[in-house]
Amino acid sequence: MxxxxxxxxxxxxxxxxxxxxxxxxxxxxxVYAAGSLTLGCWDHWVPGxxxxxxxxxxxxxxxxxxxxxxxxITSQGEKDKLTAAxxxxxxxxxxxxxxxxxxxxxxxxxxxxLDDIIAQLIKQNGPISPVAEYLAKxxxxxxxxxxxxGSQVKPCQSRFDLYNEQCGVDLVDMFPADESKYDKAKTDxxxxxxxxxxxxxxxxxxxxxxxxxxxxxxxxxxxxxFFKSYGVVFIDEKDQIRINSDETRKALEYLKKLMAVNPPExxxxxxxxxxxxxISGKGSGIMNPPSSWAVAKRDNPKVAExxxxxxxxxxxxxxxxxxxxxxxxxxxxxxxxxxxKDLLLSISQRTSVAQLVEASFGYDLPSxxxxxxLPTWKQVGPPVGTTYSYPLRGDEETSMxxxxxxxxxxxxxxxxxxxxxxxSKFTQGNEKLDDVIKWAENxxxxxxxx
Amino acid sequence: xxxxxxxMREPEQTGGIAVKPYRWQAGDSRMADxxxxxxPDLQRARAKTSTRSKLDKFIRQRSTIAFLMCLPLMLxxxxxxxxxxxxxxxxxMLNKAQTRFIGLGNFRFLLSRDVFWMVVQQSAIFxxxxxxxxxxxxxxxxxxxxxxxxxxxxxxxxxxLVPWVIPLALSSLGWWWxxxxxxxxxxxxxxxxxxxxxxxxxxxxxxxxxxxxxxVWYGAPFFLIMYLAALKSVPEQLxxxxxxxxxxxxxxxxxxxxxxxxxxxxITVLFSLIVTFANFDIVQIxxxxxxxNMTHVFATYAFxxxxxxxxxxxxxxxxLFMFPILAIAAVFILRGVRKRGRxxx
Numbered sequence: 006m007x008x009x010x011x012x013x014x015x016x017x018x019x020x021x022x023x024x025x026x027x028x029x030x031x032x033x034x035x036v037y038a039a040g041s042l043t044l045g046c047w048d049h050w051v052p053g054x055x056x057x058x059x060x061x062x063x064x065x066x067x068x069x070x071x072x073x074x075x076x077x078i079t080s081q082g083e084k085d086k087l088t089a090a091x092x093x094x095x096x097x098x099x100x101x102x103x104x105x106x107x108x109x110x111x112x113x114x115x116x117x118x119l120d121d122i123i124a125q126l127i128k129q130n131g132p133i134s135p136v137a138e139y140l141a142k143x144x145x146x147x148x149x150x151x152x153x154x155g156s157q158v159k160p161c162q163s164r165f166d167l168y169n170e171q172c173g174v175d176l177v178d179m180f181p182a183d184e185s186k187y188d189k190a191k192t193d194x195x196x197x198x199x200x201x202x203x204x205x206x207x208x209x210x211x212x213x214x215x216x217x218x219x220x221x222x223x224x225x226x227x228x229x230x231f232f233k234s235y236g237v238v239f240i241d242e243k244d245q246i247r248i249n250s251d252e253t254r255k256a257l258e259y260l261k262k263l264m265a266v267n268p269p270e271x272x273x274x275x276x277x278x279x280x281x282x283x284i285s286g287k288g289s290g291i292m293n294p295p296s297s298w299a300v301a302k303r304d305n306p307k308v309a310e311x312x313x314x315x316x317x318x319x320x321x322x323x324x325x326x327x328x329x330x331x332x333x334x335x336x337x338x339x340x341x342x343x344x345x346k347d348l349l350l351s352i353s354q355r356t357s358v359a360q361l362v363e364a365s366f367g368y369d370l371p372s373x374x375x376x377x378x379l380p381t382w383k384q385v386g387p388p389v390g391t392t393y394s395y396p397l398r399g400d401e402e403t404s405m406x407x408x409x410x411x412x413x414x415x416x417x418x419x420x421x422x423x424x425x426x427x428x429s430k431f432t433q434g435n436e437k438l439d440d441v442i443k444w445a446e447n448x449x450x451x452x453x454x455x
Numbered sequence: 456x457x458x459x460x461x462x463m464r465e466p467e468q469t470g471g472i473a474v475k476p477y478r479w480q481a482g483d484s485r486m487a488d489x490x491x492x493x494x495p496d497l498q499r500a501r502a503k504t505s506t507r508s509k510l511d512k513f514i515r516q517r518s519t520i521a522f523l524m525c526l527p528l529m530l531x532x533x534x535x536x537x538x539x540x541x542x543x544x545x546x547x548m549l550n551k552a553q554t555r556f557i558g559l560g561n562f563r564f565l566l567s568r569d570v571f572w573m574v575v576q577q578s579a580i581f582x583x584x585x586x587x588x589x590x591x592x593x594x595x596x597x598x599x600x601x602x603x604x605x606x607x608x609x610x611x612x613x614x615x616l617v618p619w620v621i622p623l624a625l626s627s628l629g630w631w632w633x634x635x636x637x638x639x640x641x642x643x644x645x646x647x648x649x650x651x652x653x654x655x656x657x658x659x660x661x662x663x664x665x666x667x668x669x670x671v672w673y674g675a676p677f678f679l680i681m682y683l684a685a686l687k688s689v690p691e692q693l694x695x696x697x698x699x700x701x702x703x704x705x706x707x708x709x710x711x712x713x714x715x716x717x718x719x720x721x722i723t724v725l726f727s728l729i730v731t732f733a734n735f736d737i738v739q740i741x742x743x744x745x746x747x748n749m750t751h752v753f754a755t756y757a758f759x760x761x762x763x764x765x766x767x768x769x770x771x772x773x774x775l776f777m778f779p780i781l782a783i784a785a786v787f788i789l790r791g792v793r794k795r796g797r798x799x800x
Contacts, residue, residue, distance in 0.1 A: 082739075083758075083762055083763060086762055086763065087762055090761075090762055090765075090767065094767075107764075107765065108765070110765070111764075111765030112765075114552060218746075219743070219745050219746065220743060220744065220745045220746075220748070221743070268637070269654055269657055269658075270636035270637050270654065270656075270657040271636075271657070272657045272658075272745070272746040272747075273636040273654075273656040273657035273662065273742065273745065273746055274636060274637075275743065278636060278637065281637060281638070282637065285637075285638075287637075413551075416764060416765060417764055417766075420759065420763040420764040420765075421570075421759065421764060426747050426748055429746055429747045430747055433746065433747070434659075434747060444569065447568075447569055448568075448569070448570065451564070451567075451568050454551075454564060
């Protein structure tokens with residue numbers, strides 16, 4: 006018998022070559038055959054809501070042999086926007102990133118067209134929200150898919166007991182938890198004039214409404230919806246500045262009266278200020294998604310039991326509610342675009358949307374009105390049916406502060422909170438109406454640079 | 456053994472001091488080659504020895520060691536400070552989509568905006584008043600501590616340094632709770648004593664006061680510790696001589712302490728001005744620039760333009776606005792420091 010002597014060097018060389026061969030060999034079958042996908046998603050306020058999205062993604066991953074990894078990034082301190090900005094600058098990062106409000110427009114050049122997915126979703130669900138279209142359809146191309154997770158509107162959230170006692174207005178009767186029972190004669194009475202009347206009475210009774218007037222989205226959104234219902238236009242589609250109008254003057258005069266019956270601290274509130282106001286039991290109404298009601302259920306259940314979500318008041322030009330959708334964007338530098346598109350389509354299906362809405366107790370709002378018949382909004386409580394009118398019901402329409410200006414300009418108007426600063430100058434700073442409008446004109450002129 | 460290797464190894468074995476020719480013994484199979492090549496190898500080895508010794512000397516020089524030890528820090532500064540600084544200058548000269556060079560276009564645009572001029576004014580009010588009060592409070596407390604008996608000094612020094620040691624984001628959050636627009640702890644105390652509540656953050660002027668107050672609270676200990684160190688270095692004999700001449704405490708302060716501390720005051724003020732002008736955390740956490748944009752400073756305004764509104768070049772231009780002004784101020788202040796240093800030397 007002959008033995009071949011193998012030196013240490015030869016043994017090492019052979020081992021190294023074997024390793025290289027093993028790594029570079031074609032991968033046959035296995036769990037990760039279709040590669041991997043990474044997602045940077047908005048970290049949900051509602052405890053446990055992230056788990057449902059993770060579950061849906063993992064189910065899809067197992068079915069398609071794709072490894073899915075999700076990083077949940079908080080919007081606290083705009084960390085999600087910072088991450089997106091860093092990935093855009095570096096040209097590397099997650100495959101899919103969730104983008105709030107105007108971020109699709111900001112990163113449009115680095116986002117893949119997603120028209121095929123949107124076309125399929127519209128085919129399945131009917132018309133899509135015009136606000137979503139305004140924010141994500143750029144030069145005729147969809148650059149983002151509206152998410153269910155985190156998308157929201159900000160209707161009235163009121164203490165129906167206080168409205169009943171102090172103002173003689175029965176909100177539950179006016180907006181019952183069944184749209185077919187809406188009585189137009191009653192809902193038409195819910196106007197900004199009636200709102201002011203109630204606000205004054207509630208203020209007198211020691212339970213003022215709390216409408217934020219800072220520079221964060223809750224403030225910008227409700228003021229945007231209010232202005233739209235008064236027909237105020239900042240800049241039109243043709244880049245014409247239209248702020249100097251009778252509509253603006255009327256709206257500002259109205260707000261002078263309304264802000265006088267709000268607590269003075271509303272000018273310093275961030276997006277949590279109004280939530281705390283209603284949860285504390287001091288306030289009679291805010292304009293918010295049901296997150297504050299959900300927290301009140303835990304922290305102050307007696308208050309939560311008396312909260313009712315209902316449409317916004319009607320103005321001379323209609324009834325509008327501020328909408329703030331989120332989107333999934335697919336980076337152009339993603340390595341697995343077809344898998345990413347498949348995943349986005351999967352989590353946008355009605356069955357997935359239903360699970361996501363349920364996990365968030367109705368906070369998450371899809372961008373298709375046909376999906377507003379999901380059972381969660383009718384079932385959750387107490388009081389049962391409180392969130393039924395959180396999605397658009399009756400004649401309510403969505404609005405986006407900054408629209409109808411082209412979205413590059415609208416983004417500046419919105420993010421620099423020109424509408425709330427203008428209102429604050431008039432109502433808190435007591436500046437002259439003409440000076441305030443002149444200031445706004447100057448600021449709007451600056452946004453046209455975009 | 457190959458000849459070249461043999462020749463190379465010999466000088467090393469002797470430490471490069473004395474090269475002793477080595478003769479291989481007869482019968483050694485490696486010897487024949489070695490003997491023939493020995494002499495030229497030895498010369499090469501001597502030359503090598505000389506190069507090595509120069510290299511050795513170079514490495515052993517104090518300046519080389521100092522440079523090598525500083526190298527990691529220099530690399531960190533180059534990659535995390537110098538590169539981003541130059542990159543932001545480059546960024547500030549691009550259009551919004553970062554596809555076109557527009558020179559000083561972003562700066563020209565900013566100068567035409569009312570809000571930007573308000574930000575300039577607020578940043579100046581914020582930085583100048585905060586630095587003044589930090590220096591003033593730091594000077595007074597440094598004197599107070601310096602006059603304490605040595606035994607109690609350490610305790611006071613430690614306690615007064617606490618604000619400076621706590622991470623700023625954390626302490627700003629604590630202050631925000633104290634000033635909370637609706638549930639302010641300060642207002643609760645005021646109300647308990649029958650006073651009216653103060654709109655700490657909802658009134659623009661009170662909000663300015665609040666952010667300056669927090670900045671002073673945070674930054675004063677830095678001045679305290681620097682001034683305390685400077686006070687300790689003033690020779691006691693000067694005070695003794697002044698006392699013999701009949702100088703009172705104020706005269707000692709004006710004619711001895713202040714001149715001896717001028718350099719440290721200049722450097723701390725310069726350093727603090729730069730840091731305060733660049734402040735972000737306090738304003739962002741407490742007011743986010745509101746109400747009515749009246750508490751924005753350069754950094755928060757740049758964040759709003761660059762990150763929230765997605766115009767990074769404009770944000771970069773806004774954040775760089777103070778750079779030339781502070782750079783010129785730094786040149787003059789540091790020149791003064793050098794001049795006084797030479798005079799003292």
